[in-house]
Amino acid sequence: MSSNISVLLADDHYLITDILSAFLEAESNISVDAAHTLEEAKEKLRAGKHDIALIDYRMPGVTDTSFVGELAKESPNTKILVFSGAIPDWLAMQIVEAGASGYIPKSMSAQSIVNIICLVKSGQSFIPASLMQFANKKQRSVESLSTLEYQITKMIATGAVNKEIARELNLSDTTVKMHVRSIFSKLDVRNRTEAAIKARHFGIPE
Known part of the structure; x- marks a missing residue:
């Protein structure tokens, strides 16, 4: 049977590309082209028609989520899937929000990867359960903030102290302190440092 799913597999570890390529190609409808750097992946996307690009986040050349858009420019019809051994949920969510399918x-089985490739080829997207839980928690937390609390949270995320917030928003110090306590409760954090970190992870400020 001729192949009808063309996959570009990009990972800097040759062992992974060799083993995973062999497994994927054992599936009669999948063919694999391998790359080992971001630049090589771009070149191969320009040179051929790939349905799916399976990209390792820790690969040389990848420094932030902008690589998703860069690859999309090289081959707009290629669906991008990102895989990694260990990145935090907030970063994985940013990758998806950047346009990845x-x-x-990498803790998932090779057979699961085959199933996900087929799912994405059919026009669907894939987000693991842990990431969905994070996304739901993020949405609930952000939606629970009032408009003023959201403004204050943005300022906390940039390092502003209460006096600066009060001056910028024309509020009393007492009012700011009251809202900061409410923000800590809604974001489930104990201090300003934790609030700033979680706010940035949740995409605040935007």
């Missing part, structure tokens, strides 16, 4: 933890 899904995120695959």
